[in-house]
Amino acid sequence: MTDFALRVIAWQKQHGRHDLPWQNTINPYVIWVSEIMLQQTQVTAVIGYFLRFMVRFPDIASLANATQEEVLQYWSGLGYYSRARNLHQAAQKITRDFSGIFPHQFSDILSLSGIGRSTAAAISTFAFNIPQPILDGNVKRVFARHFLIEGWTGTPKIEAQLWQIAELHMPTIDASPYTQGLMDLGATICTRTKPKCQVCPLLSSCGAYIHKRESKLPTPKPRKPIPLKQTTMLILRCGNEILLEKRPSNGIWGGLWSFPEIEAHEIATEIAYSKFGLNVEPEEPLENIEHAFTHFKLAITPQPLIVLYQPKRLVSNTIWLPIEDAIDAAIPAPVRGILNKLNMSQS
Ligand code: SF4
Numbered sequence: 426m427t428d429f430a431l432r433v434i435a436w437q438k439q440h441g442r443h444d445l446p447w448q449n450t451i452n453p454y455v456i457w458v459s460e461i462m463l464q465q466t467q468v469t470a471v472i473g474y475f476l477r478f479m480v481r482f483p484d485i486a487s488l489a490n491a492t493q494e495e496v497l498q499y500w501s502g503l504g505y506y507s508r509a510r511n512l513h514q515a516a517q518k519i520t521r522d523f524s525g526i527f528p529h530q531f532s533d534i535l536s537l538s539g540i541g542r543s544t545a546a547a548i549s550t551f552a553f554n555i556p557q558p559i560l561d562g563n564v565k566r567v568f569a570r571h572f573l574i575e576g577w578t579g580t581p582k583i584e585a586q587l588w589q590i591a592e593l594h595m596p597t598i599d600a601s602p603y604t605q606g607l608m609d610l611g612a613t614i615c616t617r618t619k620p621k622c623q624v625c626p627l628l629s630s631c632g633a634y635i636h637k638r639e640s641k642l643p644t645p646k647p648r649k650p651i652p653l654k655q656t657t658m659l660i661l662r663c664g665n666e667i668l669l670e671k672r673p674s675n676g677i678w679g680g681l682w683s684f685p686e687i688e689a690h691e692i693a694t695e696i697a698y699s700k701f702g703l704n705v706e707p708e709e710p711l712e713n714i715e716h717a718f719t720h721f722k723l724a725i726t727p728q729p730l731i732v733l734y735q736p737k738r739l740v741s742n743t744i745w746l747p748i749e750d751a752i753d754a755a756i757p758a759p760v761r762g763i764l765n766k767l768n769m770s771q772s
């Protein structure tokens with residue numbers, strides 16, 4: 426075992442995290458759900474969602490048998506909704522192709538939707554004690570600093586270099602505390618800003634610390650200006666009820682309920698009539714909201730429209746819901762923000 430791995434393991438056993446709700450189990454389903462939720466999301470934000478998800482979907486069968494809409498409802502607010510859709514699809518594949526039992530062959534784990542090499546490795550190591558190296562964002566940071574790797578970690582060349590390091594140091598015994606230790610170090614000590622080098626078990630051999638490069642590594646992604654897109658959301662309200670439209674399953678917020686949207690050149694009252702058959706009176710637009718996605722920002726203008734009467738026939742993929750019920754539906758975070766404001770202004 427390398428000295429690097431020995432120090433990570435010793436530190437994890439004494440100082441690492443041991444009481445997170447998905448630890449102290451070898452249940453691959455529990456580990457899988459937690460790993461997916463933890464992608465791009467902080468532990469503190471995940472815990473509440475994870476606990477609620479586990480109460481409603483305690484095993485593969487309950488997840489596979491649920492509707493996509495209900496799964497999205499339990500994911501609502503956590504973001505990156507393709508994760509929830511993939512989780513649901515993968516649970517159905519496990520039911521269909523693996524008799525409902527989570528597979529332990531690495532290639533089979535990798536064949537499930539939404540599971541990449543690092544996530545498959547974490548499941549393999551934690552649930553089946555079959556050591557496989559991981560390389561998530563936190564671990565990339567620890568490696569790039571400790572082994573003084575210059576260059577953006579997203580380029581294939583640097584990524585290949587980091588995988589080599591990951592493979593080289595992966596121990597065959599104590600694989601779980603080692604893997605957990607790397608995750609814990611990245612999340613709590615070797616943090617993105619202000620790493621706590623003085624209490625780091627890797628201090629004496631850390632290239633970044635020795636060369637005073639810890640604030641410069643990992644090399645940031647070359648900056649491109651983030652495009653700003655605009656949309657207008659139609660807040661069609663009749664009494665205490667609002668109209669929601671189901672979004673197409675591909676694209677942003679796929680499969681979630683949201684307000685109907687119009688293009689900049691379209692007129693809200695005309696679209697309300699031509700698309701939904703609604704006679705409306707416009708109100709003052711609400712304050713604009715800006716929502717950040719990975720590759721762009723979305724500026725949302727919420728346009729309230731009072732509906733004079735609801736039509737007898739409903740356009741497909743739309744639903745009228747009381748505002749307080751809509752808040753609990755499978756909706757994106759900015760839509761929930763708008764509904765909360767509407768709800769408060771009514772009470
Ligand atoms: S010494 Fe500092 S920079 Fe190096 S691995 Fe530890 S926390 Fe990160």
